[in-house]
Amino acid sequence: MTERLYYQDSYLTEFRARVVDASPDRQRVYLDRTAFYPTSGGQPFDTGELGGLKVVEVTDEGDRIAHVLADALPETEVAGRIDRERRFDHMQQHTGQHLLSAVLLELFHTPTVSFHLGAEACTIDVAGALEPDQLREAERRANQTIFENRPVTISFEDSSGDLGLRKPTEREGLVRIVSIENLDRSACGGTHVGATGEIGPILIRKLDRIRGNLRIEFLCGGRSIARARADFDALSKIARVFSSPLDETPALVDAQREKLQESERTRRRLSTELAQASGRALYGETAPGPDGIRRVLRHLEASLSEESRAEAQSFTAAGPAIFVAFAENPPAILLAASSNSGVNCGEVLKRLLGPAGGRGGGNVTLAQGSLPSKAALEGLAESLSRELNFPV
Numbered sequence: 001m002t003e004r005l006y007y008q009d010s011y012l013t014e015f016r017a018r019v020v021d022a023s024p025d026r027q028r029v030y031l032d033r034t035a036f037y038p039t040s041g042g043q044p045f046d047t048g049e050l051g052g053l054k055v056v057e058v059t060d061e062g063d064r065i066a067h068v069l070a071d072a073l074p075e076t077e078v079a080g081r082i083d084r085e086r087r088f089d090h091m092q093q094h095t096g097q098h099l100l101s102a103v104l105l106e107l108f109h110t111p112t113v114s115f116h117l118g119a120e121a122c123t124i125d126v127a128g129a130l131e132p133d134q135l136r137e138a139e140r141r142a143n144q145t146i147f148e149n150r151p152v153t154i155s156f157e158d159s160s161g162d163l164g165l166r167k168p169t170e171r172e173g174l175v176r177i178v179s180i181e182n183l184d185r186s187a188c189g190g191t192h193v194g195a196t197g198e199i200g201p202i203l204i205r206k207l208d209r210i211r212g213n214l215r216i217e218f219l220c221g222g223r224s225i226a227r228a229r230a231d232f233d234a235l236s237k238i239a240r241v242f243s244s245p246l247d248e249t250p251a252l253v254d255a256q257r258e259k260l261q262e263s264e265r266t267r268r269r270l271s272t273e274l275a276q277a278s279g280r281a282l283y284g285e286t287a288p289g290p291d292g293i294r295r296v297l298r299h300l301e302a303s304l305s306e307e308s309r310a311e312a313q314s315f316t317a318a319g320p321a322i323f324v325a326f327a328e329n330p331p332a333i334l335l336a337a338s339s340n341s342g343v344n345c346g347e348v349l350k351r352l353l354g355p356a357g358g359r360g361g362g363n364v365t366l367a368q369g370s371l372p373s374k375a376a377l378e379g380l381a382e383s384l385s386r387e388l389n390f391p392v
């Protein structure tokens with residue numbers, strides 16, 4: 001049985017202990033007492049050193065806590081040192097979670113069903129639907145409770161009585177209870193700060209619907225400050241690009257986006273018009289074959305575009321004509337023919353694409369298909385040229 005020093009004092013980061021058991025390679029050790037928190041209840045394990053060796057994992061085995069070390073530990077009497085910064089960050093996030101869950105229950109009767117303390121952000125899943133303005137209200141109330149600097153205390157109470165917990169516990173016997181004065185009582189084995197002021201600011205961020213629950217991402221203390229700093233830096237960069245005051249940037253970005261969409265529409269219209277003019281010019285420049293049909297074959301290194309289609313349709317609209325374009329990346333084919341050319345584009349392409357492993361189709365005057373490879377495209381180009389009497 002390992003005595004858990006963090007149960008009584010979350011701020012204890014240096015301690016001495018005796019090794020009572022170890023794996024044969026002495027990299028997994030058990031102590032008579034430890035301040036290292038093992039992964040449990042949504043909170044990750046502490047890092048630090050034991051006998052000067054790096055602690056790479058701490059796991060809860062029920063009665064005992066296992067410390068996994070980077071190397072073999074020869075000593076039997078050891079000094080432990082916990083990474084204070086990581087521990088305190090976990091204390092801030094975890095106590096912030098108790099507070100936020102309690103506030104959400106009090107304000108909107110939404111119970112918390114799970115908690116995850118991640119390396120970047122924390123999340124709680126709550127049962128029920130909440131609107132964004134309700135979450136802003138919860139954030140405001142939680143921060144108000146932080147400013148009041150209410151004591152956070154630990155007690156051990158017998159489960160046979162009515163413990164008045166936020167969430168009932170299944171534990172029997174002595175239960176460890178973490179209380180926020182006049183707000184919350186929770187059964188919990190985690191590490192917490194001594195008063196709500198130490199949580200620092202709580203910031204609610206992303207919301208996601210997960211399996212009927214609402215997942216709320218939030219940050220506490222140092223993480224809120226770091227995030228606010230990063231947000232400010234990112235927003236400042238955007239503001240500098242637009243030479244605008246920070247608070248006017250969202251409206252400006254929105255206006256710029258609309259302008260861009262408008263120019264994109266104009267660009268498309270103009271490039272289609274250009275392609276159509278080019279198709280008509282091409283018709284004039286192309287000599288008809290002995291059968292009176294004008295034929296054009298295009299090889300495109302890039303993909304088929306709206307412009308390719310516009311050029312092809314304009315070319316074949318002018319008189320008896322066939323237009324074929326092969327695109328290499330990705331492998332694709334476009335076939336256009338005037339209605340008086342005697343060619344049914346959709347039918348021809350469908351018949352040739354199948355054996356080449358391609359897919360596609362179209363109507364009498366315009367058809368398009370994609371092919372699995374460049375080799376398949378070349379094979380199809382050959383049979384199509386033969387069938388449509390293109391000069392070889």
Ligand SMILES: [Zn+2]
Nearest residue numbers: 094178188190
């Ligand atoms: Zn807790």
